[in-house]
Amino acid sequence: MPHDPLADVSTAAMQERGGPRRSPRVVPALTVVSHPVPRRVGTRLLMDAVAAGRSVALSRNGPDFVAPGGSLGLPLADPFISRKPLEFSPAGDGGVRLVVPEDGTHVAVAGVPLHGAHDFGAPALAEGVALELAGRVVVLLHAVELDGEGAADTLGMVGESVGLRRLRRHIERVADLDVSVLIRGETGTGKELVAQAIHQRSTRREGRFLSVNLGAIPKELAASELFGAHKGAYSGATKDREGFFRAAHGGTLFLDEVGEAPPEVQVMLLRVLETGELYPVGASSPVTVDVRLIAATDAHLEEQIRDGRFKAPLLHRLAGYDLRVPPLRERREDIGRLFFHFAREELAALGEAGRLDTEDPHAEPWLPVSLASLLVRAAWPGNIRQLRNLARQLVIGSRGQARLQLDSQLDEALGAPPDAVAPVAAAAVKAPVPDAREPGVARRKPSQVTEAELLAALRASAWDLKAAADALGIPRPSVYDLIDKSPNLRTAGDLGADEITRSFEACGGDLDAMVRALEVSKRALGRRLKELGLVAKGT
Template identity: 40%
Template sequence: MKPIWIVDDDASIRWVLEKALARENLETRSFSNARDALAAFATDTPQVLVSDIRMPGESGLDLLAVVKEQHPGLPVIIITAFSDLDSAVASFQGGAFEYLAKPFDIDKAVALIRRALEESLREASVETLPADTPEILGQAPAMQEVFRAIGRLSQSNVTVLITGESGTGKELVAHALHKHSPRAAQPFIALNTAAIPKDLLESELFGHERGAFTGAQATRRGRFEQAENGTLFLDEIGDMPFDLQTRLLRVLSDGHFYRVGGHQPIKANVRVITATHQNLEQRVREGQFREDLFHRLNVIRLRLPSLRERREDIPLLARHFLLQSARQLGGETKRMSEAAMQFLVGLDLPGNVRQLENLCNWITVMAPGQTVEVKDLPLDLTQGAGFVSPYAADAAGASVLPAPVPLSAAGALAVPAPSSGMSSNLPAAFAAGADGWISLLELQAANMLAAGQVEVMDVLGKQFESALIKTALKHTHGRKNDAAVRLGIGRNTITRKIAELGIDGAKDE
């Protein structure tokens, strides 16, 4: 790991930060002015840069501008006096990661540098991803199974049926199968059978002879001919018209086909890969899909997991798409705050990876700051359908914290399994342990403060106390004296709190 650079003309500030970071086993390198720091960039780069805003010669904002132009992924923390807050806020437009206002608490400063350090390491891992496309990203066990299957299938000519929800990356997998196959130097041709009108689909697949139908003024090669010696990918095969299924079956069976209006058989040397989001077995039972074609296509089935089944991959994918969006759109790479990333991990995202990519494009264009908070996300995600907020609304419309979650024996938050007929909509943040629910508490406080609510401490404090006491009473079967002992408070205190909070079900014995 590279050192953290500290740029400040005040020797005492440099000394304090050096000593504090050394206690954290973090290497540092210090400079008394921006000019020396810029000169050092010629031979080295830091993991994180911490710079004062006002220094003799070039200012911290000047340094920021040069650094972000040459090293856009490097987190830069600006140190500022309270009188320079306007400049500090303006620094965000230049791509600053965060700012520290003097006088600052050293522990908070170290925590902020740690956060920037983690972000820098994450960005570095994304930056080192192969540049060629298409890419399939995933560290979840379900995706590792997919990668292993691609490796086993790539050297074979066997027909593959890829299943999975819309947006899970079925075409990317088909690309990968082709790219790593002996046919890689030959064409990869893709056709979405659901996107072509029924009366044109046959011509798209098999081509047509001149004069075969009105408007056929020249002979046209179809997708099978275009993919000769290569791979033909037929997406949404479940939507193929029934009569065309017969023609496709014939090609797969004997390797020959006829152009529309043609009389000469054409030999097809093509590997066929198909994909669908539909249940083909059900389509067969309903008489909408030929059973013999289904068995011909279903030689090897490769199922892609939904994003809900691989939530641990969402941060990796989000960072990749944000970086990709910034490159394509020519802007700065946005970063998700920890709370926003946990919120994102808790989303169902029915559109899967495609929806996540579109969301990252939206964030790159629309999110106001360099660091994206939950409030910066689209309202249809934070308030609309498709996501059950971790905060329910009470009868008065005010946000309230979710029902208490029990602690496991190890002291971490344990997500209860849903009971029969119920579905758990707890966000993934709960499964992350104490940090998860604390982040959600911070988010709730931020939402209430942003909405102009008053007495936030009193409101949240009462909800917190009520949740603890109710949970303790459940564990002691309503015995408040035992509950007081478990909670480490006095009997008079719990009696008073029960009365103040209006908690029912408590008993003295």
């Protein structure tokens, strides 16, 4: 099975990986992970202005979020996101500064509220930061390479991350060349989908595509399964066996987990790759086959070569063109689209395909903010396979519910955020504020909350407005509105300088005691003290 273009293709691959090339333009972006209108998931805002040194103001009314490769878009348009904009501007070393205005949209990272200005450096943008807006919308702040944007053919792969676009370009370059391909990637990344995409765009697309997992074949049977066997060649061989290579004649054979090939099979693979001939087990004459071989592995074959477990010449033949499938943790901007893609498939199987067709911006998000944020921050050791299984578990486990529910078992399965992500939240806030939402509290309309309930919630949460909002099941901005409408409640801005000074002296400068006495927001009262030149204890 000789293939003349091998040297040229290998050279092209090396140039793509390491040769001189034009550096792509990188800009910060916001990609929608969860939204009350599900079709908005995956749309994004490219913040070219920030890359150019200017600021971008984000509110419910603008700017527009556009599907990758599209031209028309829509603003976030969630009625609970404030008209008072968040501001994104350049920070040092390629980072982004986010300014959260007072009394504007509530913003959190990993459930921890953000207040004022926060810088997210280039490493945080490379990893991605999930920003939770108004408890209803999640957008991922991340970096985007504009090189190769807007390719028309997705090759059947969901997503527009940098790594996925690069993979598509490699597939398009090698698909119509009759060379062997080695696909590397962690378990569950979708290596077989890549192999199918190569086959469908090759000159062999009319031929068969056979997929074989070498790790699932007993080692003593691997040779006969792949290359065939004559009747009587071994105990149990009661008839001639064709073998996968001959069955795939004129088409493509995909060998997954090729690193599991026994030594004798490695020798036979090398021969068929070099000559196009194979010897069925028990045969004395060769059989010619015309098969394109695509192999895949999650193993480090170079390490296996050093340990004497894999043959270097075979690796060189398998890797006529070498592809890498990125793990899901390198595709965080794709997670929202992937999750909804799998969820729609599961809902369709349950006869509930229309569940995600709502266009009502006032609707409660089907994918809750806390869950969406957790999906983006998870480590995903099982990659896309794990995400698909989780989507199935959530959809089935939440049948009959208005929203998806994450039980403790699934929460544990997702695990803690990766080390690279966790510091983002820690750096964004000085002291995490615990979530005061009572388990099972349903979302409510602010008009349903009485003044007595509001006051009780504020007192129970020590006048932490976010915690009170969660306990009441309403957005945080609505707490401000209810306070404004309540004649018996006030804000720190309503307090006179004399009253604050008297309380400061009476409480001995204890800010917590002042909050209890004056019954106003601790954060807002702290700012008033600073304005008056008073330094409270513990600040």
